[in-house]
Amino acid sequence: MANCLVAQSGGPTSVINATVAGVVKANQLNPIYDTVYGGLHGIEGILQEMFVDLTHMSEDENKVLRQTPSSALGSCRYKLKRENVKDFERLFEVMEKYDIETLFYTGGNDSMDTVYALSEYAQKNGITNRRFVGCPKTVDNDLMVTDHCPGFASAAKFIATTAAQTWLDSTVYTRQDVFILETMGRDAGWLAASACVSGNVDVLVLPEIAFDKEAFLATVKKHIDEKNKCYIVVSEGVRYADGTYLAAGESKNDLFGHAVLGGAGSALREMILEAGISERAKVQDLANAQRSHAVGQSLVDVEESFKLGMSAHMRSADKSFSGKMVGVKRVEGDKYDVEFFATDASNVANHVKNFPTEWALPDFAGISQEAIDYIAPLLVGEPVVLYDERGLPRHVVPYYMR
Amino acid sequence: MANCLVAQSGGPTSVINATVAGVVKANQLNPIYDTVYGGLHGIEGILQEMFVDLTHMSEDENKVLRQTPSSALGSCRYKLKRENVKDFERLFEVMEKYDIETLFYTGGNDSMDTVYALSEYAQKNGITNRRFVGCPKTVDNDLMVTDHCPGFASAAKFIATTAAQTWLDSTVYTRQDVFILETMGRDAGWLAASACVSGNVDVLVLPEIAFDKEAFLATVKKHIDEKNKCYIVVSEGVRYADGTYLAAGESKNDLFGHAVLGGAGSALREMILEAGISERAKVQDLANAQRSHAVGQSLVDVEESFKLGMSAHMRSADKSFSGKMVGVKRVEGDKYDVEFFATDASNVANHVKNFPTEWALPDFAGISQEAIDYIAPLLVGEPVVLYDERGLPRHVVPYYMR
Numbered sequence: 124m125a126n127c128l129v130a131q132s133g134g135p136t137s138v139i140n141a142t143v144a145g146v147v148k149a150n151q152l153n154p155i156y157d158t159v160y161g162g163l164h165g166i167e168g169i170l171q172e173m174f175v176d177l178t179h180m181s182e183d184e185n186k187v188l189r190q191t192p193s194s195a196l197g198s199c200r201y202k203l204k205r206e207n208v209k210d211f212e213r214l215f216e217v218m219e220k221y222d223i224e225t226l227f228y229t230g231g232n233d234s235m236d237t238v239y240a241l242s243e244y245a246q247k248n249g250i251t252n253r254r255f256v257g258c259p260k261t262v263d264n265d266l267m268v269t270d271h272c273p274g275f276a277s278a279a280k281f282i283a284t285t286a287a288q289t290w291l292d293s294t295v296y297t298r299q300d301v302f303i304l305e306t307m308g309r310d311a312g313w314l315a316a317s318a319c320v321s322g323n324v325d326v327l328v329l330p331e332i333a334f335d336k337e338a339f340l341a342t343v344k345k346h347i348d349e350k351n352k353c354y355i356v357v358s359e360g361v362r363y364a365d366g367t368y369l370a371a372g373e374s375k376n377d378l379f380g381h382a383v384l385g386g387a388g389s390a391l392r393e394m395i396l397e398a399g400i401s402e403r404a405k406v407q408d409l410a411n412a413q414r415s416h417a418v419g420q421s422l423v424d425v426e427e428s429f430k431l432g433m434s435a436h437m438r439s440a441d442k443s444f445s446g447k448m449v450g451v452k453r454v455e456g457d458k459y460d461v462e463f464f465a466t467d468a469s470n471v472a473n474h475v476k477n478f479p480t481e482w483a484l485p486d487f488a489g490i491s492q493e494a495i496d497y498i499a500p501l502l503v504g505e506p507v508v509l510y511d512e513r514g515l516p517r518h519v520v521p522y523y524m525r
Numbered sequence: 526m527a528n529c530l531v532a533q534s535g536g537p538t539s540v541i542n543a544t545v546a547g548v549v550k551a552n553q554l555n556p557i558y559d560t561v562y563g564g565l566h567g568i569e570g571i572l573q574e575m576f577v578d579l580t581h582m583s584e585d586e587n588k589v590l591r592q593t594p595s596s597a598l599g600s601c602r603y604k605l606k607r608e609n610v611k612d613f614e615r616l617f618e619v620m621e622k623y624d625i626e627t628l629f630y631t632g633g634n635d636s637m638d639t640v641y642a643l644s645e646y647a648q649k650n651g652i653t654n655r656r657f658v659g660c661p662k663t664v665d666n667d668l669m670v671t672d673h674c675p676g677f678a679s680a681a682k683f684i685a686t687t688a689a690q691t692w693l694d695s696t697v698y699t700r701q702d703v704f705i706l707e708t709m710g711r712d713a714g715w716l717a718a719s720a721c722v723s724g725n726v727d728v729l730v731l732p733e734i735a736f737d738k739e740a741f742l743a744t745v746k747k748h749i750d751e752k753n754k755c756y757i758v759v760s761e762g763v764r765y766a767d768g769t770y771l772a773a774g775e776s777k778n779d780l781f782g783h784a785v786l787g788g789a790g791s792a793l794r795e796m797i798l799e800a801g802i803s804e805r806a807k808v809q810d811l812a813n814a815q816r817s818h819a820v821g822q823s824l825v826d827v828e829e830s831f832k833l834g835m836s837a838h839m840r841s842a843d844k845s846f847s848g849k850m851v852g853v854k855r856v857e858g859d860k861y862d863v864e865f866f867a868t869d870a871s872n873v874a875n876h877v878k879n880f881p882t883e884w885a886l887p888d889f890a891g892i893s894q895e896a897i898d899y900i901a902p903l904l905v906g907e908p909v910v911l912y913d914e915r916g917l918p919r920h921v922v923p924y925y926m927r
Contacts, residue, residue, distance in 0.1 A: 135694045164699055193693035200698065284917055288817040291595035291920065292537050296602065297566055302813075320915055407812040411704075415690040419820035421916060495915075502916030513722055513897075514823060514904030515686055521693065 124155070125224035125252075127439070129177070129432075130162030130169060131260075132199055132230035132237070136274025137192035137281075137417040138428040139260045140519075142229050144188045145432020147177045155440050160221065163523045165199035165230075166237060170213050174221065175522045187517045189429060190508055192417035197523035203237050211244050218253050225254040225439045227432070231261040231272075235448050236472035242446030256435050257448035257468045260428070262414045264313035267474045268466045269450030273431055274414070276424035276501035279317035281416045282306055282409065283502065289407060290323035290354050301343065301353045301395055301404035305388035307413055308358035312478040314413070315358035317498050319489040325353050326487045328391070330360035331477045334369060336394060342487050344400045353401070357387045418516055422504025427451055427461065434463040459500035526557070527626035527654075529841070531579070531834075532564030532571060533662075534601055534632035534639070538676025539594035539683075539819040540830040541662045542921075544631050546590045547834020549579045557842050562623065565925045567601035567632075568639060572615050576623065577924045589919045591831060592910055594819035599925035605639050613646050620655050627656045627841045629834070633663040633674075637850050638874035644848030658837050659850035659870045662830070664816045666715035669876045670868045671852030675833055676816070678826035678903035681719035683818045684708055684811065685904065691809055692725035692756050703745065703755045703797055703806035707790035709815055710760035714880035716815065717760035719900050721891040728889040730759040730793070733879045735766035738796060744889045746802045755803070759789045820918055824906025829853055829863065836865040861902035 129146045131139055143161065150159050163173035175196075180188070188195060203210055218226070226241070228234050238257035245253050259266050264275035286304055293302035306314040312329035319327055325346045328334065346353035361369045370386030388406040395404045435449045447465040454460040482494035490498075509517045531548045533541055545563065552561050558580075565575035577598075582590070590597060605612055620628070628643070630636050640659035647655050661668050666677035688706055695704035708716040714731035721729055727748045730736065748755035763771045772788030790808040797806050837851045849867040856862040884896035911919045 135697055137690075164697075167699065191693065192690050194697045195693075197699070198697040280916060283915075284820055285814050285818065287917060287920060288539075288594050288819055289813045291593065291597075291923065292813045292817040294923065294926070295537055295566075295596045295600040297569065297599070321917060405813065407814060408810065409814070410809040411691045411694045411807065412687050412809060412811070412814075415694040416687065417690055418686055419910070419918075423916075499915045503912075503914075504916065505910070505912070508821070508907070510905075510907070512905075513685075513901045514682060514825075514906065515689060515723060516821075518689060518693065521696065524696070 124157045125222045126158040126160060127156040127225040127227065128160040128162050128169070128223045129227040130165050131194040131196045132165040132228060132234040133261065134414060135193040135198065136260050136262050136414050137277045137420055138274050138425050139229055140191050140195045141189040141425050141428035142258045142260060142273065142432035143196065144185045145429040146227050146436045147180050148185055149433040149436035150178065156224070160223065161196045161522055164197040165201060166203055166214070167199035167201040168197065169217060170210065172217055175525070184519060187509060188519050189425060190417055190506060190516060191518040192415045195519055195521050197521065202233055203240055205240055211241070214241070215250065215253060224252060225256060227256050227258055227435055229258040229260045231263070232266055232471055232473055232475065235259070235266070235468045238448065238468040239446055239472045242468070245445065254439060254445035256439055256444065257471070258431055258435050259448060259450060259471070262314060263308060263311050265311040265475045265477070267471050267476050270453045270461065271451065271501060273424060273428035275313060276421040277417070278314055278413050279498060280419065280421045280502040281413055282314055282318050283320040284419065285409065286318035286356060287321035287323055290321065293354060293405070294352055299347065299351045299401050299403060301347070301355065301401045303355045303357060303388045303391050303404060303406045305357050305359060305406065305408040307409070309360040310475050310477065312358045315356050316478050316490050316494060318356040320495055320499050320502065323354055324356050324489050326355040327483070327489050328355065328357040328361050328487060329478060329483055330358045330362065331480050332483060333364035334361050339487065340394060340398050340400060343395055347401055355391060357391055359387050361387050418508060419505055421502050422506050423501050425506050431463060438465060459503070526559045527624045528560040528562060529558040529627040529629065530562040530564050530571070530625045531629040532567050533596040533598045534567040534630060534636040535663065536816060537595035537600065538662050538664050538816050539679045539822055540676050540827050541631055542593050542597045543591040543827050543830035544660045544662065544675065544834035545598065546587045547831040548629050548838045549582050550587055551835040551838035552580065558626070562625065563598045563924055566599040567603060568605055568616070569601035569603040570599065571619060572612065574619055577927070586921060589911060590921050591827060592819055592908060592918060593920040594817045597921055597923050599923065604635055605642055607642055613643070616643070617652065617655060626654060627658060629658050629660060629837055631660040631662045633665070634668055634873055634875055634877065637661070637668070637870045640850065640870040641848055641874045644870070647847065656841060656847035658841055658846065659873070660833055660837050661850060661852060661873070664716060665710060665713050667713040667877045667879070668873050669878050670872050672855045672863065673853065673903060675826060675830035677715060678823040679819070680716055680815050681900060682821065682823045682904040683815055684716055684720050685722040686821065687811065688720035688758060689723035689725055692723065695756060695807070696754055701749065701753045701803050701805060703749070703757065703803045705757045705759060705790040705793050705806060705808045707759050707761060707808065707810040709811070711762040712877055712879065714760045717758050718880050718892050718896060720758040722897055722901055722904065725756055726758050726891050727755050728757040729885070729891050730757065730763050730889060731880060731885055732760045732762035732764065733882050734885060736763050736771060741889065742796060742800050742802060745797055749803055757793060759793055761789050763789050820910060821907055823904050824908050825903050827908050833865060840867060861905070
């Protein structure tokens with residue numbers, strides 16, 4: 124028997140580790156591979172043979188891994204470029220050295236392009252004993268074909284809960300108050316939209332809709348005039364019709380020259396204060412906590428992420444199963460349910476699924492019932508969390524630190 | 526039989542409503558008052574007779590109230606001033622009109638001063654049938670005499686959990702990374718210190734210790750040199766030896782001219798980038814979420830807060846019980862336990878209990894074992910949270926919105 128390798132890429136989510144746990148568990152239930160390797164730091168570490176052996180993970184470790192947020196195998200932003208043939212050669216060399224038949228790669232659309240590129244390379248070069256399988260994960264929920272992405276629902280639940288709870292906090296005084304909650308979402312507004320499930324959002328500002336400052340200020344003023352309060356949710360990636368980000372004037376570049384996002388909330392606050400619409404405006408940027416928070420996750424999300432890893436493993440018993448991503452399809456019916464299916468990774472690679480603008484109500488008024496019906500079932504249920512003696516949730520020590 | 530009134534003041538916490546629920550429940554178990562009124566927006570609303578009747582609250586509502594963060598009765602920043610005799614006269618007039626024998630007031634040291642001032646006024650004026658009882662609450666944990674304050678532990682647990690989980694998030698890449706977590710705490714460092722229970726804090730910056738920029742940068746550099754990463758926790762109220770806040774240069778004033786805190790994390794980020802110690806530094810300001818977050822609260826905290834309300838109610842059967850605050854005292858022994866007791870509100874009013882500097886390790890290295898032994902037992906246990914069909918925790922509709 125040959126071996127398999129599972130690795131993680133891109134930004135962390137709170138359930139990405141559950142997919143790894145699923146691959147490991149499936150192989151324990153039906154050992155179609157001798158060894159299940161974990162590759163550290165994605166492709167970057169695989170090229171350097173940074174492996175750990177996950178084959179005999181205990182049930183306790185598996186459970187704790189499922190409730191550990193972030194990427195326990197480490198991650199990378201390294202992108203395999205098709206013109207960089209040496210990387211491809213090196214990768215197949217490493218796979219041969221460790222007799223790795225299947226690489227399971229969890230990630231977003233960049234990672235699905237990696238799966239696509241590697242399977243394409245194998246095919247073109249007549250390599251038939253190496254397979255590449257993608258497992259979607261992204262809090263942004265912006266992958267095509269799959270109904271939704273593991274990781275999204277738990278982040279959405281944290282955001283909607285925080286919206287409900289900070290809204291309570293923001294209304295206790297009789298004074299005028301504007302509260303602005305900033306979420307992740309560079310191109311897709313799924314996370315910001317999710318806050319509306321709380322029922323407490325007065326104004327929603329999505330990246331899919333060109334920002335109209337006058338209309339925005341008029342809407343905020345209307346709420347302040349009516350009830351002296353306004354609760355706003357904004358996605359970090361909001362921009363004007365000309366494509367400039369809301370916070371572009373203030374945004375700092377890091378030393379590599381990448382634009383650093385964030386600051387959309389502060390930009391809105393400045394606008395509101397300058398226009399004299401409110402005397403006070405408070406900003407809460409959920410930053411990394413929204414993708415890392417793993418207490419009160421969505422049970423649907425954690426379970427689907429785990430099952431997706433199992434499904435990917437089980438499907439890979441088919442020797443022709445390569446260049447595929449395993450996705451979830453919502454089943455028609457009264458009760459929420461999904462089926463798992465496979466699609467060509469090329470259908471997903473480098474595409475973005477935006478929040479449908481027809482699901483956004485006019486005048487920043489939130490989202491339609493259809494949108495709520497899409498999001499709310501994903502948030503249902505809470506896993507039983509295992510705690511330690513300090514009263515904190517148990518986490519595995521990241522494999523890249525062992 | 527006469528009536529009682531319970532009201533809330535100051536900043537919200539995630540368990541302040543449990544104290545109200547405790548007062549209501551105690552009166553249902555032993556109705557020493559005909560009516561339990563809830564006063565809306567603290568003293569400010571009481572002066573305007575803004576009351577709701579809580580006497581016959583259902584068990585379901587009581588349970589949901591206990592898990593609803595923020596102040597369900599509304600809050601105020603209004604401070605009764607002793608020289609403002611009209612306010613005192615008006616308040617006793619309102620109490621007489623509604624036949625209110627006892628006012629239970631939850632809050633911080635300002636609120637305990639209100640309890641003190643009102644009971645003092647009654648005594649001086651020979652009024653024997655009006656009593657005033659304080660119930661402590663503050664996420665800042667800065668009240669004297671009581672071992673700790675309801676509200677602190679749940680905020681501390683959220684902060685320590687977020688520290689553990691964003692630390693995981695901040696270490697997944699091989700690149701250099703600095704992560705800065707900013708907590709509340711204008712004068713007292715209890716909340717920032719709590720992050721250290723996670724075991725993941727490299728550098729802790731407390732408001733009790735004058736900030737030394739050179740020493741701070743040297744410490745961050747040491748961590749970066751050692752492991753290419755540095756996880757920093759800072760309290761919003763950190764200041765230099767001359768008393769200026771870290772972010773003073775950047776701090777914006779609101780229209781009333783109050784200094785707006787926050788920004789200590791950003792100030793540290795700027796220092797680190799300017800000194801060239803790291804190429805990247807990310808800031809997460811926990812802002813209002815840290816006091817509002819009510820999923821995975823501390824069970825110890827919720828239960829103590831509820832019992833404290835019951836204890837206050839039960840003690841008020843004694844007609845001489847006035848000008849008191851009910852506190853918690855930790856019992857000696859292997860297992861964490863507390864007793865409730867009463868102290869004169871004057872012992873608590875207008876004082877601040879800082880985080881003991883002898884519990885801070887030198888060179889920003891975190892907190893001592895003694896400090897962890899004080900904090901960790903407060904974080905233990907999680908209440909069973911009731912959820913709705915959207916997958917979000919159930920909350921009561923604030924009484925000030927009904």
